[in-house]
Structures are given as structure tokens and as C-alpha cells.
Amino acid sequence: MKYYSISEASAKFNIPESTLRYYEKKGLLPQIKRDKAGRRLFSEDQITFLGIIIYLKNTHMPISDIKQYVDWVVEGDNTIELRLRMFKNHKQAVLAEISLMTESLKGIDKKITRYTKLIQERKVE
Amino acid sequence: MKYYSISEASAKFNIPESTLRYYEKKGLLPQIKRDKAGRRLFSEDQITFLGIIIYLKNTHMPISDIKQYVDWVVEGDNTIELRLRMFKNHKQAVLAEISLMTESLKGIDKKITRYTKLIQERKVE
DNA sequence: TCTTGACTTAAACCATGGTTTAAGTTGTAT
């Protein structure tokens, strides 16, 4: 079974090692083994799991919620409904955030149009 | 000319008064007048301007950048190119962020599908 | 006149999400 060092995990996801240590300390990365020298060993499964955590981060799920999710994963299959509900709620929140950003971008686009015209007019003069 | 009190501005945009004071202190809301009692008076134009600032906030522009934009607005028309460039850059950043969120959401959706199936299978047993 | 509500200020405080530092350990190459 292949294991990844923290530097490999860091490189794979382009995340600082310090952040991975921080995530482990916060409980987002449970059960990371160590080698004889005390260095972290990330299993394939844990690397995959880290990928999920990064998806959650990318969609702005707070660390406290990710922690809850991780705790449920550790707890086992009887928490699947809870996880499903959490992810469905989160999905709606993300869609709402994307909508807000998209709408706000329209307002910014109007400014871009306006500024572009102003500059054009100035050049014409 | 109509003026808005801080409570009216707060209500209009659903933003805490404390946040409006904070924004003014940070320089995002320049030239807000006061009445005899020292209370803020937001002009129509300033309310419109606040709307832009909120668009920028909604799209995660940092306060320091918004400040730069505001300073350029105050500086006058010879900064329009700078503002245009800033907004174009910002737009690209926002589109990139939306893409990242959308992509990450796909990963989360896979989990939703998986969990849904697991629950279905459990019910069938 | 007195109270009340809606403000004002400066400064302290807080949450979130890391990053940096200092001091130490280990395994490998020379």
C-alpha cells in the first residue's frame, strides 16, 4: 500500500504543509499514521478524502462544519443520512452564493461598459 | 435633495449600521455629510455608490482593493482607465472563483448521489 | 424639564483561517 509524505500531499493539492498540519490538528484529517520518525503517512484513501475536504473548502464550507462531517464519517454508516442532508444543504448554499456573485457581477459589468464608453468618447474628442 | 440616515441605509441594503460605520472608517464611504447633531447623511449618489461597493463585496473583493477603487473615484476622471482595468481583472477573478466552486460542487454532487444510493439500498434490504 | 430613542466616538474584542517561529529529531549521503 502506497503512502504519501506531507510534502507529496502538499504538492499534489498545491496546499502548504503548514495547512495540512493545521487541518489535522483541527480534526479534518483523522487517523493519519506516522513512520518510525514520527512523520505523517497519508494513505491513498486519506488522499482521496483530502480531495473531498478541499472541495468543501473551495465551496466555503466552514472548518467547523467540515469537522462535523469528518466526525460523522469516522462514526460510521449510521450517519449517512446526516451527511447526505448536510451536503444537500450545502449544495443549496453554494448555488445561492454563485447566484449572488453572478448577479453582482452584472452590476460590475455595467460599470465596465460605462468606463469603456467614457474612454472611447475621450479618444474620439 | 433627499438624504438617508444610517438606519435607512442599513435597512435598504440589509447591512448592520456597525458595518456601515466600519466601511466609512476604512475609507470606502468618503464624504458622508453630518447633520447638526453629527449624524451621518447619505445622499442618493452615495447610496448608489454603496450599492457598487456591495457588489464588490459580494464578489469577494478585499476591502483594501475597494479602498483603492474609491480613492480613484475621488481622484477623478483621469483614473477611469485604472478603474476599468481593475474591474476587468476582478471580473476574471470572479469567473475563476465561480468555476472553481462549480467544479468542486460536482465532486460534492457525486457524494450526494453515492449517499442517496446507499440509503436506497439499505431500505431495499 | 425630563426622558427616550437614535444616534455619535474610540477602543476593545472576536471569529476565522491560517502562517511563522523556535527548538528538536531522524534518516541518508559524504
Next chain:
DNA sequence: ATACAACTTAAACCATGGTTTAAGTCAAGA
């Protein structure tokens, strides 16, 4: 043997974006 790189830890530190507090002012109504 020794030096170096790649880790380790706990704790301090930092940036960002507000929120809260304490003490005070003012205008309007009872």
C-alpha cells in the same frame, strides 16, 4: 562521524472583516 534535508511539536503571531462596548450627545414628545 557529521552534516544536511526533511520532517516534528507547541505556541505565538498575523490578516481580514467585522462586532461590541462604554460613555456621551441631541432632538422631539410627554
